[in-house]
Amino acid sequence: MKNETVALGPNQVVGAPVPRPQRSASVQTYIPEIAKGLGITMKHFFQNTKEMAFGQRNDPVLEGIEDGINCISYPEQKRPYPARFRGVHRLTQREDGAPRCVACLCCSTACPAQCIHIEAGEYPEGDPRRGYERFPKRFVIDELRCIFCGFCVEACPVDAIRMDTGVHAAPYDSREQFIFEKDILMGFPGRDGSRLTGNSRHEPGEGGHPGVDRDKH
């Protein structure tokens, strides 16, 4: 029983038929083909054992794509995550150690899993930032609810939240330990070891910034 190949659509697409099984004598009698198949697997087997025996094991990072054994003996050996890897969040800091976050709630709005909780607060009287921006009194991320989509990083208008720690979500014993508060989030350094923000926006009062003292001009 063979179906006709039909041409379809305005473009009259004609398919390229795939081959049917070739039942030659050697296939029908099992043995020769079994030997051939075993030959292929044995080729791999001996190649792999040779590599193991002579210590020629591939480097799983640099030669991960090569033939042979590319096992990573986790946790003794770890594969570095690529530059874009989205790991555990961190909150960046300013020069004086204050959080860069201005509690604008963009990240918690953009979050599809609704795992970010922010309570905004005013800087105290006399602080130059008072009246200019707010700060997060509480900044909580539930790492169990988080789906690591990276939308919060994209939504942040001041480069305050990042996912470039290069750390994947660690396993803990209890649910409470997955609730990351502000101090934990600010404690993570980035991949380069820095906790500083990359945001070039000026602090209030500095020359060139269009902020609080705009009315004076």
Place this chain on the structure above:
Amino acid sequence: MEPLDQELDEAELEMPTEPMLLNVGPAHPAMHGTVRCVMELSGEIIEHVDVQVGYLHRGFEKMCERGTWTQVFPYVDRCNYVSPMLNNVAFALACEKMLGVTVPERCQWYRIILGELARMSDHLTCDGAMAMELGAFTPFLWMIKAREMIWDLLEEETGARLTHSFGRVGGMASPPTDNLKDNARAVTQHILSVVDEVEKLLLGNRIFLDRLEGIGVISQADAISLGWTGPCLRATGVAYDVRKASPYLKYGELDFEVPVGTTGDCFDRFMVRLAEMRQSARIIEQACQRMADKGPVNIDDPRIILPPKEEVYNTIEGTIQHFKIVMEGLKLPAGEVYAYTEGGNGELGFYLVSDGSGTPYRVRIRPPCFLITAGLERIITGAMMADVVPSFGSLNMIGGECDR
């Protein structure tokens, strides 16, 4: 008193002949996704089968109505979780069709490369798992190792192995990395060698051939009336491929073939997938050649795409635009649209209804798996119990997509 043997002659010899009911699934190793088959067996022959889906139903379509259009991307990642990038691209294309915009050329090539890699990963998983279920474990391991390379590449591009959330309406989340082309070429080369080796290992194996050839046959008419698309339909000889029939992105300019089967049995479905991987490799090579190394990836429209970060930090216009998109959501014009692409398993369509607010009014997905799984009953009724495994394996039912 009557003799004993007379009673034996008159009495009917009673055999328990009512059919045996057998549950396979929802958590059976041979059932890829969570699907349950209640089979009525007469001996080893399946008299009647009731295929029950829905064990992985998560309310995808309803959930989408909660957030913004952008927030749908993480959900579509989790529909077909073997080729999430194809879903990302399909949904982005549907939204762009509604907006009436086209992404820059570089982005189109980028989407093609990532999408074809995802298609390869889909086919590698299906063919590998199918071979494993028939007892051939080695090809499975080789193919999964090859798939791992695709996922490493996608991780390098997108930041996550599986749940990329990488598509955006009007572009991609980030531009291609510098070594995308080298990586894609190296990975496809390796996958082609794996495909060749798997072919050598399996196609001379009579046990494998006997278990696939002539099993799970479906006619062209049945396949079309069930709404089958993708490799399963093409295995019956119908050369329907959305990439050819109604080209989207840059597929119309590419040179590739549509592999079709001749009988519509499990063997054809297996071979069509293998052949499609070779075609995907051709597409990736052509796309790598034609994709520019420099140039915009996202469309230049501040109403759709978030402004560059430097502008957000330093200019009030950028900040306002950023806040408008994040807080209100991207506004799609009121109306409805159906956009369809070739997913890993067939025609993957999105039917979107927008009321003009930033939130989807209705998101309906046309999952190819759902319609294909509907045909499972037809292809295994009357077959032997052992034929269920290759038949179901060759359909490549993906729970997340089928049950939504």
